[in-house]
Amino acid sequence: MTEALTERTLSDLACSLPGSTRLFHDYKLDFCCGGQSTLRDAAARRGLDAERIAGELLALRPGNDERDWRQASNRELIEHILERYHDRHREQLPELIRLAARVEKVHGGRADCPQGLAAHLHLMQEELESHMCKEEHVLFPLLGQSVPLFQVQGPIGVMRHEHDEHAASLARLAELTNDLQPPANACNTWRALYAGLEELRRDLMQHIHLENNILFIGANQPS
Structure with a gap:
């Protein structure tokens, strides 16, 4: 087995x-x-x-909030992505940028300080916002209206490429932060920052998974 x-x-x-x-x-x-x-x-x-x-x-036992999204319609899945991930990313990143800037300002003299983290997160925020706007205003309306997948392969290809760029940004995030492991003597702000970054990483990977592996391959019913 x-x-x-x-x-x-x-x-x-x-x-x-x-x-x-x-x-x-x-x-x-x-x-x-x-x-x-x-x-x-x-x-x-x-x-x-x-x-x-x-x-x-x-041996896994599914959690109560987990669902087989292959059984959902495009519209249901898109609504879930918008509410659970697009809205959440827009909440997460401003606070993470603020925390990162504070850690760099206070602990910038330490060798293990994640120098450049705030700037990297700001870049991620800009890239994600651009990406999500394209989905919200171009691709998602088409998929929600039952447009055949072959007619939207261009926009889907662009989104897949940008997903690869998001994955590269997450890899860079891990490099800057010792894979999100705070030093043993890290302050509470530093620990809160890395905990929030771990949540962002998990959310973004799940977000990309739902699109790449379900929505974009036409596994869902049109409506």
């Missing part, structure tokens, strides 16, 4: 096994932009035991 799971792609597992994305986050497996890798290959690249992870997948 576990061997069969190891040969499935991360995107397939993320779509079909509620709770799997939480486990993938814990193991730092990219199920959104890197979702076409099999569990075995993705685990091998990180030096992980694929059979062990597959066993943990089999």
Whole structure:
């Protein structure tokens, strides 16, 4: 049973096994932009035991708030993305930028201070806002109106490319912050900043997963 799971792609597992994305986050497996890798290959690249992870997948119990979004209509999924992720990102980033600027100002003399983090987050905010506006004003209205997927492959291609850029931004975020691990003697502001960044990372990866692996491949019903 576990061997069969190891040969499935991360995107397939993320779509079909509620709770799997939480486990993938814990193991730092990219199920959104890197979702076409099999569990075995993705685990091998990180030096992980694929059979062990597959066993943990089999033991998962879905949370109450988890849903199989492949069974939803385009409009339902789009509404969920807008409310759960677009709105949330717009709330998260201004506060994270403020916290990052404070940490850099107060602890800038330390070697382990994440210098450049506030500027990087500001760039992420600008890129995300541009991306979300394109979805809200161009792509999502088309998908919500049952336009055939072949007619929107251009906008979808642009969004997929920008998702790859968001993934690269998350990788840079990890580089700046020691993979979001605060120093042992970090102040409360520093710890709050990294906790908020971890939430942003998880939210953004789930956001990209829902679009790349479900909405953009036409798994949903039109209405």
